[in-house]
Amino acid sequence: MGCVGWKLFWLLCLLSTFLQYGAVRVTVRESAVEVVRGDSATLTCSFFSLMPLFRLSIIWTLTPISHHESPIQVIVYAHGQVIESPSFIGRVGFVGMPWNADIILNETRISDAGVYRCVVNNPPETGDHGIGELSLTVLAPPSLPVCLWEWDTDAAGNVRLSCAVVDGFPTPQMIWEKLEPDQITLPVNTDGGMIGSVQIANVSAQTSGLYRCSVSNPLGTQHCYVNLSVYSPADNSPGILQGVMLSLTMALLLLALMVLALWLHRSAQESKWRNSNEDECYNEIKYTPSLIKRSFV
Template sequence: MRESSLEVVRGDSVLLPCSFFTFSDFSSLNVIWTLAPFSSPKTPVQVIVFDHGQVIKNPSLIGRVHFTGLPFSADIILNDTQVSDGGIYRCMVNNPPDTADPGVGELLLSVLEPPSLPVCEWDGAIDMGGSVRLSCSVEEGVPPPKIHWKKVTPEEISLPINMEGRYPTPVRSSTVFVNLPLR
């Protein structure tokens, strides 16, 4: 393996490299790619196989996975990556009558997902001296996004409330600034 780990953004394509060296011709070449997904690492699944000239793909990956350089390379390309594609990929190459044990390489693939917009809410008494509970959550994102809070001065931003005392819809922002005037 030329790489030990790779990152890709969900929806993009990624090349998973696997090189090998053999003294034999390619008539008996066997290449097996498997994935131990993060969601179930003890249950690896077959991704794609090259066996005696025939390519067999996992049905769920048809149209998304391809060998790129057979028979000289066991590299594969994975298109339209999904978060579920993340995990440990293993490439096993065997080419009888080579007498060496099959070569096995491992590669960790992380599929990053941009975070969704945070949904932020607050409740409580906004009167002077009152207590307010602030909360923000993000439904999607790999790795999970971190939310940071910062107290600002009244000149920087005001509390989102209109003159009738009604509250607007939840604030949607990657950074939340809330001003609670203290006197």
């Protein structure tokens, strides 16, 4: 057997061994992918197999960031059919099938972030399935924050200004500022990363003003505002007392005038009534004798 014959013999042996014990080889070109929420992302998964692709199967799964122990199915290719998970229907699809297992994810959401796995199997090749893994990060600008205030704003009281944002990635940074009458940056306490509050003790009239909460990350900035008004008693207490006394005096004077007017009106009515009664009595005495005389004639 010549040199060429020996080479062919060893090549056939190696090929036979690979076919007997080999497995599908999977390659992921990008181990980490970033996308802005609402945009499309391509998740790559290339594979190599020496066997025909008649029984090829591909499964993509997602392990969300918030549920590391609960992977969910994204899309499956098996027996020539494609099956999409309900939460991904209309948003996910294969690219270049059956020559690779790449998928495209459209209209990305915050919930799409996590670790994706591509599992490829092509019987009758034996051995473990080919597996590729990559992470997807979905970036989002901050949502519009909501500003609230709590507690009384009476003098010498306390007030708490809070600012809450629903989503945004990376986690938004929060800044509280007093804009009017003077611009001052206030220390912020963060509760869980998505709520920032400011505690103001012993508020007074000087605490009044326009306050702004700013939430920002590399994709944008949003604001909300609180207009805080604090009222305290004036310092010129004697002036206030004089005003109250003057108002009370005027009210008493008007009341006295009203009583006098009513008394005069009633007196006039009583005088008129007495005069009317006297006239009736006088007429009765005047005409009675005449009637008596006529009765005797």
